[in-house]
Amino acid sequence: MSTAETVAGNETADPPTPQGIPDEDISAFLFLEARLADEARYSEWESLWDDDALYWVPMHPDDDPATRLSYVYDNRRRIRSRIAQLNSGARHAQTPPSVMRRLLANLEVLERTADTVTVGANFVLFEHREDTTTWAGRYVYVIRRTADGQLRLARKTVHLVNAAHAVPTLAFLL
Amino acid sequence: MSTEQAATSRVRAAELVQPYRVHGSVYTSPDVFELELRRIFREGWVFVAHESEIPEPGDYITRRLAGEPVIVVRGKDRVVRVLANRCAHRGNRLCNAEAGNSSSFRCPYHGWTFSNDGSLVAVPMRDGYGERLHEVREGLGLVPTPRLDSYRGFVFASLAPAGISLLEHLGRATGAIDRLLALSPTGTLQLTAGWMKHHQQCNWKMVMENNVDGYHALFTHQSVYDAVRPAKVSHVPSKVEVYVRDLGNGHAEIDYLPEYTRLDEEFVWFGRLRREQAPEYVAAMEHAHGPERTHRAFVVGPPHTLIFPNLFLAEMNIMTVEPLGPGETIAYTTPALIPGAGGLNGRMLRRTEGAMGPAGFLIADDGEIGRRNQLGLAARQPEWIELSRGLEDDLTDETGVVNHDKSAETPQRGWWRHWAAVLDGRLGAGEGDA
Secondary structure, eight states, X not given: OXXXXXXXXXXXXXXXXXXXXXXXXXXXXXXXXXXXXXXXXXXXXXTTEEXXXXXXXXXXXXXXXXXXXXXXXXXXXXXXXXXXXXXXXOOGGGSSOOEEEEEEEEEEEEEEOSSEEEEEEEEEEEEESSXXXXXXXXXXXXXXXXXXXXXXEXXXXXXXXXXXSOBOOOOSOO | OOHHHHHHTTOOGGGTEETTEEEGGGTTOHHHHHHHIIIIIISSOEEEEEGGGSOSTXXXXXXXXXXXXXXEEEOTTOOEEEEESSOTTTXXXXXXXXXXXXXXEEOTTTOOEEETTSOEEEOTTGGGGGGGHHHHHHHOSOOBOSEEEEETTEEEEESSSSSSOHHHHHGGGHHHXXXXXXXXXXXXXXXXXXXXXXXXXXXXXXXXXXXXXXXXXXXXXXXXXXXXXXXXXXXXGGGOOOEEEEEETTEEEEEOHHHHHHHTXXXXXXXXXXXXXXXXXXXXXXXXXXXXXXXXHHHHOOOEEEETTTEEEETTEEEEEEEEETTEEEEEEEEOBOTTOTHHHHHHHHHHHHHSSTTOTTHHHHHHHHHHHHHHTTSOOSOEEEOOTTGGGOEEETTEEEESSTTOSHHHHHHHHHHHHHHTTSSSOOSSOO
């Protein structure tokens, strides 16, 4: 399984045996992250990220981002730019912001290291603008516990079920 | 007369396009859309693939061309073909993968097998065809597109057996492809990063036309320039020597060359990259082209050119569109990676993701504006869309119709003039498909 340091990799090659379910504070952190994204609370969402952040939406689960194009491949600096654009009030594709609610399910631990835990979860997201679009897929998160006990998001990968085919505009936070 | 022809014969494009305005129904009418599929996407030349997508014998990709599924395949003879993706027996879609390598395609329905040059090579239990077997085997191969041609790696097809040549169609637009390839040490590209597929709720022409609209950036993309980073050069027309040009045949461009030449600064078009950030690429370019031509290529940069009807050379990206309906389009985008460019290609991938596609800082907003354009046009008044900006300052020279104000609607006027001529069958149409 990948860690925050790994760039590429097949994240669908998850462990074949149960690794446990996330601790309560980890789950609560992920539910908060989902709610902030749903409610377009951009700066608060941004504050969850660690400095080595990677927010990645590939077109195929096995793609190597060194040679393959992704829908989103944001490091910390680009996350800052994305949030600045959303906060500008002139990001037309999110003006007004989509009304969204997402469900997280099947949360499971995929890997633990000394200071990180990797969590996989399935999601369904209802996005309403003038019509409702249903998005679905799998999130893989790497969450870090800092020395002072805070939780930080180091990596979030979004495997959309329809990523290989044409997708509508996704200017919101997936 | 077929139903389709009956519907489209009601359309007279000359009545919908005037020198400085077009009728709103060009974006919304199902009859116009049907006629476009026939006149532009079936009878005309359309971009279908790049040779680098299928470099080896047996490599194939599947695409749609005017709604028809096709296999673009390099045969064992290395020849590139575009074949109808339909089993010649009962019509099953034959190849169901997006890409791959295979010497043959076997239909899972009754086991008919076709070589990757299209010929029928195996019919199971063939005795059942009796005396017709020979005729079946000879006559029922995968149907190739009537015409196929390429220009420097860009493959174009036409579903009509006759019409103008690809070079006649491309006209002055070959210069834009040449300009892009001047940035490659090998004179080739590598479109191997995969295509972003963006489903947009607007007419395909809005996607294409907007690419050469020099007027919208200050408004549509204000959030990028205000909140993220300033534009590479100003989008205020009076502050830059950026020209717009109608190249003829519907091709058009925004030409940054005069401004870049004036600045005489390398890579203004690539985040003002410094040479030391791309040492392998710079060395390969100087080795291939010498220091002067290399400097010139780095200064003038890539084209920003629309090639009628479905190819946009988006500087270091390639974009193509697939029309699905009057208000529905898929836009495909991939970076124009350069063989031997080393780390530059990695930068290019990240730049494409930043700007383009459904989550891109630029194109997501263009898609939203396109959607609202389509929604707004549901109001039938005013009937006409105004495209007169800069009309009085258009200059005709050997490069086409040029306007020195980048916000002039010169590219749109050229696009629509050609569009109407093609739809009315006045030029560029095939003769055998009617």
